[in-house]
Amino acid sequence: MNHKWYETKGPENDVILGARVCMIRNMTDLPFPARMSHPDMERSRTRVEEALRRLSPAISDDFFCADLEQCEESTAVSFVERQLCTPDFIANPTGRSLFYTADESISIMVNGSDHLRLQLVEPGCQLDTALNAADNLDTMLDRSLRFAFHKDIGYLTQSLTDLGTGMVPTLQIHLPALQQGGAVERLSSDAAQLGFSLRGIFDGAVEPAGAVYELTNRITLGISEKNAVENLKSIGAQFAERERRARTELLGTIEAQDAVSRSLALLESARMLEFSEFLKLYANVRMGLCSGFITGLSPEQLDGLLYAVQPATMALRAGKPLTPQQRQTRRAQLVSSVLAPMHQP
Amino acid sequence: MICQSCGEHPATTKVKTIVNGRLTEYALCATCARRLGYATLLTGLDRGFGSVLSEFFSDENAEPEEECCPWCGASFEDIARTDKVGCAHCYEVFADRLLPIIQRLYGSDIHCGKMPGENLPQPQPQSQMVLMQEVLHQAVEQEKHERSTRLLQESLRRLGGGSSNDES
Ligand SMILES: [Zn+2]
Ligand SMILES: [Zn+2]
Numbered sequence: 001m002n003h004k005w006y007e008t009k010g011p012e013n014d015v016i017l018g019a020r021v022c023m024i025r026n027m028t029d030l031p032f033p034a035r036m037s038h039p040d041m042e043r044s045r046t047r048v049e050e051a052l053r054r055l056s057p058a059i060s061d062d063f064f065c066a067d068l069e070q071c072e073e074s075t076a077v078s079f080v081e082r083q084l085c086t087p088d089f090i091a092n093p094t095g096r097s098l099f100y101t102a103d104e105s106i107s108i109m110v111n112g113s114d115h116l117r118l119q120l121v122e123p124g125c126q127l128d129t130a131l132n133a134a135d136n137l138d139t140m141l142d143r144s145l146r147f148a149f150h151k152d153i154g155y156l157t158q159s160l161t162d163l164g165t166g167m168v169p170t171l172q173i174h175l176p177a178l179q180q181g182g183a184v185e186r187l188s189s190d191a192a193q194l195g196f197s198l199r200g201i202f203d204g205a206v207e208p209a210g211a212v213y214e215l216t217n218r219i220t221l222g223i224s225e226k227n228a229v230e231n232l233k234s235i236g237a238q239f240a241e242r243e244r245r246a247r248t249e250l251l252g253t254i255e256a257q258d259a260v261s262r263s264l265a266l267l268e269s270a271r272m273l274e275f276s277e278f279l280k281l282y283a284n285v286r287m288g289l290c291s292g293f294i295t296g297l298s299p300e301q302l303d304g305l306l307y308a309v310q311p312a313t314m315a316l317r318a319g320k321p322l323t324p325q326q327r328q329t330r331r332a333q334l335v336s337s338v339l340a341p342m343h344q345p
Numbered sequence: 346m347i348c349q350s351c352g353e354h355p356a357t358t359k360v361k362t363i364v365n366g367r368l369t370e371y372a373l374c375a376t377c378a379r380r381l382g383y384a385t386l387l388t389g390l391d392r393g394f395g396s397v398l399s400e401f402f403s404d405e406n407a408e409p410e411e412e413c414c415p416w417c418g419a420s421f422e423d424i425a426r427t428d429k430v431g432c433a434h435c436y437e438v439f440a441d442r443l444l445p446i447i448q449r450l451y452g453s454d455i456h457c458g459k460m461p462g463e464n465l466p467q468p469q470p471q472s473q474m475v476l477m478q479e480v481l482h483q484a485v486e487q488e489k490h491e492r493s494t495r496l497l498q499e500s501l502r503r504l505g506g507g508s509s510n511d512e513s
Contacts, residue, residue: 028434031417031418032429077366087361135465147461150436165456185380200381
C-alpha cells in the first residue's frame with residue numbers, strides 16, 4: 001500500500017495541510033519553451049529522463065512519466081486536481097511531459113513555462129524539509145543538465161518574474177473560520193503588499209467552498225531561498241494562529257456546532273454528493289475534527305478523501321467516463337465508507 | 346472584455362483553473378487578480394491583454410528591430426511582444442535593454458540565493474522581513490479594532506432582539 005503525501009500526518013496539520021517548494025530551471029543550450037521546436041522538446045525530455053535515471057535508484061525507481069500529448073483530458077485534469085502540475089501546464093499539451101513519484105510528493109513539469117519546474121511537497125508545515133529535498137534534487141539534476149545561471153540575476157527563466165532563486169515556496173492552509181468571519185479578503189491584500197499571494201484551491205473562487213488556500217512567497221530576486229522560506233513560515237504561522245483563535249470563537253456558538261454536526265451527518269448518510277457540496281461539508285467537518293469537537297477520524301483521512309473525490313480523479317480511478325449521477329453516487333459511497341467507523345462523543 | 350469576477354473593470358489577465366473537472370479560463374481585472382492571488386510583478390503594470398514589456402518601449406523610436414539572438418533567433422521585439430525571453434543567451438545579447446527593465450521590476454536587488462553546485466546560503470537580514478513586521482503589526486491592531494466593533498454590534502443586536510433573516 002503506497003500512501004500519498006496528503007494521506008500522511010504532518011505537524012500542525014490542523015491548519016497547515018502541506019508545504020511545497022517549487023524550483024524553476026532551464027538549460028543553456030536549448031531555446032526556452034515558447035521558442036522550442038518539437039525536436040528541441042524531445043531532446044529536453046530525454047535529457048531529464050536520463051538525468052533522473054542517473055539519480056540514486058532510491059529516488060529514480062519511483063518516477064512515472066506521462067506524455068501530455070497522449071493523455072486523456074480526465075487524466076490531465078486529475079494531475080492538476082492532485083497538485084502535480086499547474087492548470088497552465090495542461091492547457092497546451094504539445095511536447096510536455098510530467099514526471100512524478102508514486103506518493104505524489106515529487107513532480108517535474110518538463111517543457112511547460114520553463115524547461116523544468118520541479119516541486120516537492122511535505123505534509124504539514126515542513127517547509128524546511130521540502131526546501132532541503134528540493135535543493136538536493138536540484139543539485140543532482142544540475143550535474144547533468146547544467147542549469148542556466150547569471151551571478152547578478154540568478155537562475156535564468158522564460159519570464160522575468162521568476163528570476164533570482166527561481167524558487168517558489170507555498171503553504172497549503174485551511175481557513176474555514178477566518179473565511180466565515182469574512183477576514184480572508186483582507187488577509188489576502190495584506191499578504192499581497194508583502195509579495196505573497198493567497199489563492200483559493202480545489203475551486204477557483206474568492207471564497208473557495210472547501211476553504212483551502214495556497215499562501216505563496218512570490219519574491220525571487222534579492223532574497224535567499226532560506227529567507228524566503230523563513231518569511232513564508234512566519235506569515236503562515238500568523239495566519240494559523242488567527243485561524244485557531246477564530247475557530248475557538250466560532251465553535252463556541254451553537255450555530256457553528258450545529259453546522260458541524262449536520263455536515264457530518266450529511267457526509268455519512270448522503271446517497272449522492274456533488275463535489276461543491278462535499279467541499280462545504282469537508283470544511284466544517286475538518287474544523288470540528290481538529291478542534292476535538294468530533295472524533296473518530298483523522299484530518300489526513302479526510303484530506304485523502306478530498307483528493308480522491310475530485311471529479312476527474314474519480315473518473316480516472318473508475319477507468320471510464322462517469323455521468324454526473326454516477327459520479328455523485330460513487331462519491332457518496334466512498335465518503336460514507338471512509339466515515340463508517342466514526343461516531344460522535 | 347469585462348472582468349468576470351467583479352463585472353465592473355476591464356479584464357487585463359487571463360487565469361486558468363479547474364472547475365468541476367474541467368479546465369476553465371477566467372478574465373480578470375488587475376484588482377481582482379490581486380484579490381484572488383493571481384497577481385505577479387507584471388500585473389500592476391498591465392493595461393490590457395498582451396505585452397507588458399512593450400509598455401516600457403512605447404515611447405522609444407519605433408524603428409523595426411533587426412538584431413536577433415544568434416542562439417534562438419528571437420529579436421528584442423519578440424521578447425517585448427510576448428513577455429517571454431527567448432533563451433538563456435538572450436539575457437546577454439539584449440542585456441542593455443533587459444537589465445533596465447529588471448531594475449524597474451526589482452529595484453537594485455541582485456541575486457543572493459543559491460549558486461549552482463553550492464550549498465544554500467545562510468539567511469541574511471532583508472527588506473521583505475522589515476515590511477512584514479510593519480504590515481503584521483497593523484493587521485493585529487486592525488483585528489483588535491474589528492473584534493471590539495463586532496462585540497459591540499453583537500450586543501446591540503441582542504438588545505434589539507436579533508435581525509429578521511436568521512429567524513425560524
Ligand atoms: Zn475585477
Ligand atoms: Zn536567445
